[in-house]
Amino acid sequence: MAPQIASTAARIAERLAAGGKILVFGNGGSAACAQHFAAEFTGKLSSDRVPYPAISLTVDTSALTAIANDYGYVEVFARQVRALARPEDVVVGISTSGTSGNVVLAIESARGIGALTVSLTGTVDQLGSEVSLAVPLRETARVQEAHDLVLHELAQVIERVLVPEIIDDRSADRFPFVLTEADLEPYRAWLRSSGQELATTNGVFDLLHEGHRTSIRAARAHGDALVLLINSDESVRRLKGESRPVRSLEERLRDIESIPAVDHVVVMHDDDPRRLLSSLQPDVHCKGAEYSRSPLLEGEVVREGGGRIAYIELLPGHSTTSQVNSMIGVHNDAP
Known part of the structure; x- marks a missing residue:
């Protein structure tokens, strides 16, 4: 409405x-x-x-x-x-x-x-x-x-x-759901001026499932606003092969827009989020707990911007790759 x-x-x-x-x-x-x-x-x-x-x-x-x-x-x-x-x-x-x-x-x-x-x-x-x-x-x-x-x-x-000059408060988010790169600095400036903390997370979010929803809700709990960085189709293919993504960027964006915990998304054409994170300067960048066992590629960029990394426990038994492989296996076995 x-x-x-x-x-x-x-x-x-x-x-x-x-x-x-x-x-x-x-x-x-x-x-x-x-x-x-x-x-x-x-x-x-x-x-x-x-x-x-x-x-x-x-x-x-x-x-x-x-x-x-x-x-x-x-x-x-x-x-x-x-x-x-x-x-x-x-x-x-x-x-x-x-x-x-x-x-x-x-x-x-x-x-x-x-x-x-x-x-x-x-x-x-x-x-x-x-x-x-x-x-x-x-x-x-x-x-x-x-x-x-x-x-x-x-x-x-x-x-x-x-009163166009009125100070924007916490609920006066005038930015589009899909932020362009030109939106990032003014969006971050508004969050700071209105006293809000920013949380970010990133991923492909192909075949959106309960594991994704759980991790997104957990990430949102770390900030007043959550910006999700989602890989473009080209980026997904470079990272995961020609069979991915299973669903197009437009379809994945529609899926994510249905999740109330997500305030905005940014399409990530790079293969990693460092460049976008340097513009967003999140207070907290959230990653799955499996990344805690080795140095995080974007960790230095987040800390340089004054932020920290938060590791989120993933929901057991929910993996997009395993679900895709299962679907392919079922498809291959079908008469």
Whole structure:
């Protein structure tokens, strides 16, 4: 959902820059999400900056109870929207079911006024908003947790659009998943300025298996961010022969992108990681425990950059080479 979140944040930021405000609401846990979201603007998310106008329509108990008593609960948000919303505003409705009647009516009122309408829902979205951020989850608790994440990301992108000079905090990673060599020094500089430690590891990561996942998670535990150096197809062939890699670089990158522990990857065209490590200067470079028995080729480069080597115990019985050989053997024996 990252592209949707980023484009929605840009549209909200445009409204705030033009003097608009945010009105946000929902029922139950979504009411808590709403007032949390509003507080990120009147207060701050992480870095100090000017406050922005955002109002949660769930916190005025007098208005809520009076409207519910006089007009019915279905009107509790719509009537406030008709009173407070202007065409330059943003109206955000939150509903885990995506069908809440009072949220639907409020969105309809906001659209009639000309405000930008945004909905946050689960799998179903019947709120009728101009912009829909539908989380592909069904369980209410999981949807609410995802909504908090989405709302935090919206707030973070909005404030960085409005205040470009704001200091990037730990969660403001603006870099692509696959880092180019030109990205390495600025990425490392951002990690340092935001007080984060970098862990790295490297390998082919062909036929991704549980052994890989275990070692990657262990490497991630050594830093605030993990950058994985993955051999290019040409590099793999030079190191392991023409039969490897079994899967192309594009396929291996897709595999690795599915692992939450990996923050970024760098494609390694060299046969060893020393040149890239000299640019990244990791605080910790992680290798399998089998490398501890002999001098490590990249050890000197890591130590020169102020880092250290950490050795990771591998998961027994999981070897890509043995799995590949087993597959080839089965293939050769097949009729």
